[in-house]
Structures are given as C-alpha cells and as structure tokens.
Amino acid sequence: MSAPEVIFDDVSKFYGEILGVNRVTLRIPPGITSMVGPNGSGKTTLMNLMTGLIQPDRGSINVRGLSPLDPEKLMRITGYATQYDAAPRGTTGFQFVSAGLELYGHSRAEAARLAWKALEIVGMTEAARRKVAAYSKGMRQRIRLAHAIAHEPEVLVLDEPLNGLDPLVRAETIVLFRRFANEGRHVILSSHVLQEVDVISDQVILIANGMIAAEGEIRTVREEIHERPSQFQVRCRDASQVASLLFAQDHVAEVRLHEDRKGMLVLTRNRKVLAEALSRLAQDGHVIESIIPADEDVDALYEYLIGGRQ
Amino acid sequence: MSPVIELDNLSVRLGRREVLQGISCRLGVSGTGRAIGLLGPNGAGKSTLIRTLLGFHRPSKGSARILGYDCHHCPLDAKTRIGYMPENEAIIANLTAVAFLRLMGEISGLPAEVALEKAHEVLYHVGLGEARYRTLGTYSLGMRQMAKFAQAIVHGPEILILDEPTNGLDPIARRRMLELIREMKEAHGMSVLLCSHLLKDVEEVCEEAVILHEGRLVHHSDLEEERRSNRRFVELEVTGDDTNLDAALRAHGADGVTEGCGRWRIVLPPGVEFGELWALLAQYNLGVHKLTHRRDTLEEIFLKAVGHIRQTPGDEARSEEVSTHGRL
Amino acid sequence: MAVYRRGYQRYQGAYTSHFTRLLAFPRFSWRRLMSQRLVDIVIIVSLFWPVACMLFVYLCHHTELWQGLGGGLTRILSVNGQFFHVFMTVQSVFAVLLAALAGPGLIAPDLANNALPLYFSRPISRLDYVLARILVLVGMISFVTWIPGLFVFGMQAGMAGWGWLVSNWRLGAAVFAGFAVWSLLLSLVALASSAYVRWRIIAGAVVLGFFFVLAGAAQMIKQVMGADWALALNPGEAMSRIWKVMLGVELDAGPGPWACALALSVTALILCWILERKLRAVEVVS
Numbered sequence: 001m002s003a004p005e006v007i008f009d010d011v012s013k014f015y016g017e018i019l020g021v022n023r024v025t026l027r028i029p030p031g032i033t034s035m036v037g038p039n040g041s042g043k044t045t046l047m048n049l050m051t052g053l054i055q056p057d058r059g060s061i062n063v064r065g066l067s068p069l070d071p072e073k074l075m076r077i078t079g080y081a082t083q084y085d086a087a088p089r090g091t092t093g094f095q096f097v098s099a100g101l102e103l104y105g106h107s108r109a110e111a112a113r114l115a116w117k118a119l120e121i122v123g124m125t126e127a128a129r130r131k132v133a134a135y136s137k138g139m140r141q142r143i144r145l146a147h148a149i150a151h152e153p154e155v156l157v158l159d160e161p162l163n164g165l166d167p168l169v170r171a172e173t174i175v176l177f178r179r180f181a182n183e184g185r186h187v188i189l190s191s192h193v194l195q196e197v198d199v200i201s202d203q204v205i206l207i208a209n210g211m212i213a214a215e216g217e218i219r220t221v222r223e224e225i226h227e228r229p230s231q232f233q234v235r236c237r238d239a240s241q242v243a244s245l246l247f248a249q250d251h252v253a254e255v256r257l258h259e260d261r262k263g264m265l266v267l268t269r270n271r272k273v274l275a276e277a278l279s280r281l282a283q284d285g286h287v288i289e290s291i292i293p294a295d296e297d298v299d300a301l302y303e304y305l306i307g308g309r310q
Numbered sequence: 311m312s313p314v315i316e317l318d319n320l321s322v323r324l325g326r327r328e329v330l331q332g333i334s335c336r337l338g339v340s341g342t343g344r345a346i347g348l349l350g351p352n353g354a355g356k357s358t359l360i361r362t363l364l365g366f367h368r369p370s371k372g373s374a375r376i377l378g379y380d381c382h383h384c385p386l387d388a389k390t391r392i393g394y395m396p397e398n399e400a401i402i403a404n405l406t407a408v409a410f411l412r413l414m415g416e417i418s419g420l421p422a423e424v425a426l427e428k429a430h431e432v433l434y435h436v437g438l439g440e441a442r443y444r445t446l447g448t449y450s451l452g453m454r455q456m457a458k459f460a461q462a463i464v465h466g467p468e469i470l471i472l473d474e475p476t477n478g479l480d481p482i483a484r485r486r487m488l489e490l491i492r493e494m495k496e497a498h499g500m501s502v503l504l505c506s507h508l509l510k511d512v513e514e515v516c517e518e519a520v521i522l523h524e525g526r527l528v529h530h531s532d533l534e535e536e537r538r539s540n541r542r543f544v545e546l547e548v549t550g551d552d553t554n555l556d557a558a559l560r561a562h563g564a565d566g567v568t569e570g571c572g573r574w575r576i577v578l579p580p581g582v583e584f585g586e587l588w589a590l591l592a593q594y595n596l597g598v599h600k601l602t603h604r605r606d607t608l609e610e611i612f613l614k615a616v617g618h619i620r621q622t623p624g625d626e627a628r629s630e631e632v633s634t635h636g637r638l
Numbered sequence: 639m640a641v642y643r644r645g646y647q648r649y650q651g652a653y654t655s656h657f658t659r660l661l662a663f664p665r666f667s668w669r670r671l672m673s674q675r676l677v678d679i680v681i682i683v684s685l686f687w688p689v690a691c692m693l694f695v696y697l698c699h700h701t702e703l704w705q706g707l708g709g710g711l712t713r714i715l716s717v718n719g720q721f722f723h724v725f726m727t728v729q730s731v732f733a734v735l736l737a738a739l740a741g742p743g744l745i746a747p748d749l750a751n752n753a754l755p756l757y758f759s760r761p762i763s764r765l766d767y768v769l770a771r772i773l774v775l776v777g778m779i780s781f782v783t784w785i786p787g788l789f790v791f792g793m794q795a796g797m798a799g800w801g802w803l804v805s806n807w808r809l810g811a812a813v814f815a816g817f818a819v820w821s822l823l824l825s826l827v828a829l830a831s832s833a834y835v836r837w838r839i840i841a842g843a844v845v846l847g848f849f850f851v852l853a854g855a856a857q858m859i860k861q862v863m864g865a866d867w868a869l870a871l872n873p874g875e876a877m878s879r880i881w882k883v884m885l886g887v888e889l890d891a892g893p894g895p896w897a898c899a900l901a902l903s904v905t906a907l908i909l910c911w912i913l914e915r916k917l918r919a920v921e922v923v924s
Contacts, residue, residue: 169351285585291602390653404747421651
C-alpha cells in the first residue's frame with residue numbers, strides 16, 4: 001500500500017476576477033512539506049482548499065483518501081493554523097483550544113484533557129487562563145498551533161507558523177513538526193525564511209502567480225534545472241593561479257574572482273569533476289581554505305524560478 | 311574610540327516588574343558603521359531596552375547613553391540622531407508616501423525643501439518609486455515595511471534602531487531589506503542596532519551581538535572575531551562512502567562527528583596541516599562538496615547563553631582538549 | 639557624456655530649530671484642511687456676520703443716512719459692549735462648527751495605525767505634539783473669531799476717534815482675550831474627541847454634542863434643583879457670562895464670572911488629562 005498522499009488534480013480557484021490558483025497538480029507525500037512563494041501567490045488558497053474551507057472551481061482534491069466534498073470526515077483529520085488571529089473575542093487560551101475540541105465531539109472532560117496536553121506541548125500552560133487578546137505575537141502563534149494539533153490530526157496545515165517566535169521556541173516547534181512527520185503524518189507549512197525551509201523540509205513546493213514553479217526534494221529539484229551550472233564559492237590564497245588552472249578545464253563555465261583576490265565563484269557543469277579537480281589542486285600544494293555550494297538551497301531555487309519574474 | 315550605545319548598570323521597572331536588571335555594556339564604535347544584533351527570547355527585555363533608548367521609559371537605576379547623550383536627560387539631542395523602525399505597523403493611512411516622508415523629515419529637522427527632495431530620493435531608493443503618490447493605506451505589507459524603513463533613514467541619522475525589519479517580507483523583499491541595511495552601514499557610516507529573531511539575518515549583517523535573557527545581559531560577542539576563526543574547526547560535506555572516515559581521522563589525531571548524509575564536524579589538532587586532510591579524503595575516494603571553518607554558529611551561542619544547552623563545540627576546543635563534540 | 643550615480647545621500651546639513659519643526663504639523667494640516675470644500679464654505683459664511691457688523695458700525699457714524707427714519711433707531715445704533723457681545727456670540731457658533739469639522743482629522747489618523755512611536759522617536763515631546771495640534775485649530779478658529787473682531791473694533795476706533803479708543807480699549811482686549819479662551823477650549827474638546835473616536839463624522843458630532851448636551855444638562859439641573867449656579871456647567875453659557883463681564887455688559891441672575899471661570903478651568907483640566915492618557919508612545923501593561 002502506497003503512502004497516503006494529498007493530491008491536487010488540475011485544480012483552479014478564482015475569487016471573481018482575482019486569481020487564487022491556476023491549474024495546479026500536486027502529489028504531496030507525508031513528511032514536512034514547505035510552500036514557498038511571494039505574498040499572494042496562492043499558498044493560502046491551497047491551504048484553504050486542502051482543509052475543505054473553500055471548493056475549487058475546477059479539478060479535484062484528495063486528502064489521504066478523503067475528499068473535501070465530504071467535509072465532516074475531512075475536517076477530523078486536518079488541523080489548520082492560520083496566519084491571522086481567529087480566536088473569538090474574550091476567550092482565554094484554554095477556552096479557545098478546548099472549545100475547538102468539543103466541536104469535534106469530545107466530551108468536556110476529554111476536551112479539557114486533550115487541550116492541556118496540547119498546551120503543554122507548545123509551552124502555553126501558564127498563560128492559558130489569560131485572554132487571547134492580551135497575548136503577545138509569539139504567544140498567539142503558539143495558541144493557534146495548540147488549537148491545530150489538539151485533536152491529533154493526520155494533516156497539519158500551518159500558515160507561517162514560525163513567524164514572530166524567538167529562536168528557542170522556533171527550535172522546539174521544529175522538533176514538534178519533525179515528530180509529527182516521523183509518525184507518518186503530513187505537515188504542510190508555508191514560510192518566507194528560506195534557510196529554515198532548507199533545514200527542516202523533506203519536500204518543497206515553489207509557487208508563484210497561482211502556478212507551481214517546482215516541487216519535490218530540494219536537491220533533486222536543483223538537479224533538474226539543467227540550464228544553470230552549479231555555483232561554488234571557493235576561498236584560497238593564490239586565487240588567480242587556481243582560477244587559471246580551473247579555466248583550462250572543460251566543465252568550468254565561469255570563474256569570477258572575489259574582490260580581495262583570495263577567492264572565486266566557480267560555475268561548473270559537473271559538480272563531481274570540480275570536486276575532483278579541487279582535491280587534486282589541494283594536494284598539489286594550493287591552499288584551498290573553503291568550498292561552499294552557492295546555489296543549492298531554496299534561496300537559489302527561489303531566485304532562479306521565481307526571482308525577478310514578478 | 312567612544313561607543314555608540316553605552317549602558318551603565320541600567321535597570322528599568324515597568325509597573326511592579328523589574329524588566330531590565332543592571333545591564334552594562336558598550337556597543338559599537340562611534341564614527342564607523344557597525345551593526346549590533348540585539349537578541350533574546352520573547353520577554354527578555356529587548357523591546358523595553360529599545361524604548362528606553364528612545365526615551366519612552368525612564369531608567370529606575372543607572373543610565374543609558376546614545377552617541378554620548380543621556381537618553382533620559384537629553385532625549386531631544388539623542389533623538390535627532392536616531393532613526394527608528396518599530397516592529398508593529400506604524401503608518402498614517404490617509405497620507406501619500408511622499409507626504410508621509412515629508413512630514414517625518416520636517417519633524418526630524420530637515421528644512422522644508424530638503425524634506426521634499428529627500429522624500430522622493432529615499433522612496434525611489436528603497437523601491438517604492440512607482441507607488442509614491444499612492445496613500446499608505448493602499449500599500450501591501452511589504453511596501454509598508456519599506457515605507458517604515460524609509461522614514462527611518464530620510465533625515466540621515468547616525469544610528470538606526472530596527473525592530474524586526476524583515477518581518478513578514480517575502481524572500482526577495484527580505485534580501486532587499488538586508489542589502490539596504492548593509493548599505494546604510496557600509497556606504498553611509500550609520501550604526502545599526504538590529505533586533506531580530508532570525509539569527510541568520512543577524513549573522514549576515516552584524517559585527518557584534520548582545521543577548522538578553524530575563525532582563526540581564528548574558529552574552530556580548532564580537533562576531534567578526536568569531537568569523538576570523540581558528541582554522542582548526544572544519545565543517546565538511548562529502549560524497550562517497552564515509553564509513554571509515556571516523557577511524558581515519560582519529561588515526562591522524564583529529565576528531566570528527568557526523569550528522570549523517572556526509573556531513574561532518576572536525577577538529578584538527580595543532581600539528582595537522584590542511585593538505586593532509588585533503589590527502590586523507592582523496593585516499594578514501596571522498597569528493598568534497600562543502601568545506602568551511604566554523605566555530606560556534608550564532609544559534610549555538612544563543613542557545614547556550616539562554617541556558618538551553620550547556621556548552622558549544624567551540625568551548626571544548628577552547629580548553630585545548632580535543633574531544634568529540636556535538637549538540638548535547 | 640557623463641554618467642551619474644545618484645542614490646540615497648545621507649543628509650549632513652543643518653537641522654531646523656525646534657519651533658520650525660513644530661510648525662510642520664500646522665503647515666500640513668492647514669494645507670489639507672483648506673482644500674476641503676466644506677471647511678472653505680464654513681469660513682466664508684462665517685465672515686458674513688463680521689461684514690454686517692462693520693456695516694453697522696459705518697451706519698452708526700453716518701446717522702445722516704438714517705435721518706428720515708426717526709429718533710428711535712439712534713438709541714440702538716451705538717457700538718458698545720452689548721454690540722460686541724452679540725458679535726462674539728454669533729461667531730462663537732461658527733467657531734464650534736469649524737472645530738467640529740477640522741478637529742476629528744487631527745489625532746485619529748495618528749492613532750489608527752500606531753504612528754505615535756514614529757513621532758516620539760523624533761525630537762519632539764508629547765507636549766510639543768499637543769501644542770502643535772492645538773495651534774492648528776486655534777489658528778483656524780482665530781481666523782473667524784478675534785481677527786474679524788479686531789477689524790470691527792479697529793473700524794469703530796478709526797471712525798470714533800482717539801478719545802473713544804482711550805476709554806474703550808478694554809472692549810478690544812476683551813474681544814481678543816475672550817476669543818482666545820474660547821479657541822483654546824474648543825481645541826481641547828476637538829482634540830480629545832479625535833483621540834477617542836475613530837470615525838470622523840462621529841467625532842465631529844461629539845464636539846457639537848459636547849456643547850449642546852451640556853447646555854441641556856445644565857438647564858435640567860437648574861430646573862430640577864432650582865439652582866442658578868448650574869448654568870455654569872454649560873460651557874457656552876459660562877463663556878458668555880465671562881465675556882459679558884469683560885465687555886462691561888450687565889449680567890442677569892446666575893453664577894458670577896469667577897464661578898464660570900472655575901467651571902471652565904476644571905473642564906479644560908479634565909480634557910487635558912484625558913488627552914494625556916491617550917497620547918502615549920507606548921502602552922504599558924503591568
């Protein structure tokens with residue numbers, strides 16, 4: 001049996017004239033998937049579609065075998081933490097989380113128990129009795145997260161979940177996502193902080209203008225962009241010499257010296273051959289101090305695929 | 311070399327709580343453009359510190375000085391030289407961007423004609439040129455952040471205080487913001503106090519970092535020095551079969567720990583040359599995909615300073631002991 | 639051919655003085671307000687009465703034009719305290735209208751999107767900010783109150799001669815001082831309303847309501863408790879009484895000038911206090 005997936009099949013959604021998403025096809029396996037793209041590119045629309053809050057204008061959606069046309073079943077297995085506040089006026093943190101649970105049909109006692117469990121996971125037990133309106137930004141973020149995970153959903157959808165969190169809480173939240181992912185659940189989040197996306201995601205979806213620019217594992221996505229040679233920043237003491245030696249090799253497309261002439265940017269069509277070449281040069285006595293791949297992260301992907309094209 | 315910000319046993323009390331407790335430090339160097347990162351968990355007192363520097367809170371003990379001016383006793387002198395970008399939304403919705411910047415410029419002390427010129431100059435420079443005649447209420451979040459930044463620099467301050475400047479910006483806008491901050495620092499000699507949760511931003515832009523925790527200063531490091539790091543610490547990513555690398559390294563007196571997927575962190579003993587490491591890697595048919603020197607990352611320094619981890623890799627080697635290291 | 643690189647240049651020149659900086663607020667606000675048609679209309683209409691008064695003054699000094707109409711008229715044709723009191727009463731209404739129109743847009747936009755930290759991170763204090771805003775209103779209200787008032791007074795003085803001026807200079811001073819106090823009070827009411835109410839129309843209504851409601855309440859208290867001093871609670875009435883005293887007009891039964899002054903001072907202080915509470919750069923939650 002193949003792993004349960006979240007599937008979008010040729011899905012479009014327009015709000016009157018305004019574009020949501022335009023013919024999107026995706027298969028998202030379990031694990032941590034990050035959606036990356038400019039504001040207004042369709043990330044929130046996709047999230048609303050997969051949690052069943054809105055219906056597509058065309059195409060079909062399948063979330064782990066369930067369809068959003070069957071909302072009662074679907075909403076049991078999804079948890080959604082939106083980007084903006086959604087707590088009713090005057091509720092306390094605890095009430096917000098437990099009320100949500102009661103809506104799922106849990107008894108009051110059971111809802112309270114699960115609520116406290118969730119609050120403990122996000123570290124909000126102390127503040128839970130205070131009103132949400134009095135919370136700081138980071139606390140609101142965490143209470144939304146608690147609300148989303150309290151009923152132990154199989155599909156966790158999070159809109160910019162790490163926004164406003166300090167590094168400690170960020171790290172703890174990421175550990176939580178990892179745990180969920182290891183249990184075979186879907187964790188689908190959107191983020192603008194690309195370095196984090198790099199570190200925590202199993203897959204990435206780049207979206208712009210309502211259309212998918214790329215999806216899959218970061219390394220494989222990069223490898224598929226053939227037109228662009230790989231970039232490496234190399235620092236070494238006798239850069240001009242090393243540069244000229246590299247130039248002589250076929251796979252090197254471009255070499256740009258750093259301003260201080262103690263390093264260079266190498267563009268190569270074959271990473272492996274470059275690695276071998278550098279190894280030989282190092283053993284020959286040229287002091288190669290560092291080699292850093294310059295365009296293998298989501299940042300580079302973003303720039304190549306979405307970048308100036310707005 | 312006088313500091314840009316000088317805190318002398320600064321304590322600030324809000325209501326019944328003592329939010330800042332006896333903070334003393336000297337940050338920045340007057341006359342050179344340096345960026346100082348202000349870090350700390352939520353509730354550590356960063357906002358309170360910034361507000362004290364701006365004269366919004368008064369110190370209950372000690373003093374705070376910016377560019378030599380006491381923040382509480384000579385607030386107007388200090389504020390002439392400060393450009394502030396608050397974290398929360400701060401605009402006047404029914405003014406156009408040009409009118410907004412003119413007003414801010416004139417209040418800061420620019421003559422009226424200069425304020426008008428500067429308003430256009432700054433708006434064009436930060437990328438809001440096309441939208442400058444539209445009212446701020448129609449701007450998107452990213453544009454409002456830029457407008458906030460624009461009003462902080464329009465009067466040519468000596469020090470910029472930026473609170474979460476990249477908040478909510480998409481990656482391209484974020485990069486542009488960081489570029490602008492670097493430009494202000496390098497090309498225009500402004501000092502920058504950057505308060506952010508994104509440690510990568512701080513690492514990219516700042517030369518110094520201070521970490522606050524529960525109202526106290528728990529760490530003050532010079533990031534430049536950390537960067538000019540000891541070459542003995544190596545971060546490596548190899549392709550190929552690296553199962554025997556651990557033993558091989560130890561045979562050479564070096565020690566390494568792997569994070570999987572070919573990623574290694576190695577401490578080379580004093581006698582071992584770099585060339586030897588390359589030879590070793592070649593011997594095991596390992597291709598080098600990435601090779602850098604890194605002592606503690608800012609994240610590790612942060613986690614240690616707030617007590618989340620007991621020690622960082624850099625610590626152990628500092629005590630001249632060569633041992634395995636990794637996160638505890 | 640030359641290639642120029644003009645990006646952002648850091649301003650290194652001299653900074654303007656404190657006062658010039660403060661004047662930035664009024665300059666912006668006046669420009670904005672004068673471009674509003676309704677404000678222009680109110681100002682123009684409010685100048686009709688001063689013109690009519692000037693006409694009256696002219697007629698007073700050229701009674702030959704009235705020869706045919708009999709002696710009865712000559713009695714009312716005199717320019718005295720009573721005349722100026724009527725003048726001030728009418729203009730004061732226009733002043734209230736102007737405050738209701740211009741006031742709401744002064745502070746509410748700053749509070750709506752949290753712009754106060756931007757102001758206070760600049761070299762101005764909270765007091766400066768309030769004074770600058772008050773200046774906006776006082777400036778506009780002056781234009782329809784004591785400025786035309788002094789024109790009328792000046793015309794009368796010119797026509798009546800030096801002797802009249804020497805014995806009646808108090809009237810001119812009263813016009814100026816009386817309106818100054820009124821402008822200040824109006825400004826405080828308008829600013830306080832703007833600070834607390836976000837929607838302009840409602841804020842304007844609050845300004846108007848302040849005077850009418852208090853007038854009605856004072857009247858009610860007077861009827862219910864039979865106490866004349868209750869009239870001092872009506873700011874309009876209180877001001878009117880003080881003007882009468884300054885202008886040398888007889889007061890009818892009711893609170894004296896000092897009681898009225900006290901009532902107005904207390905009102906002003908309360909308004910200052912509630913303004914101060916709203917204009918904080920940062921809210922401290924303990």
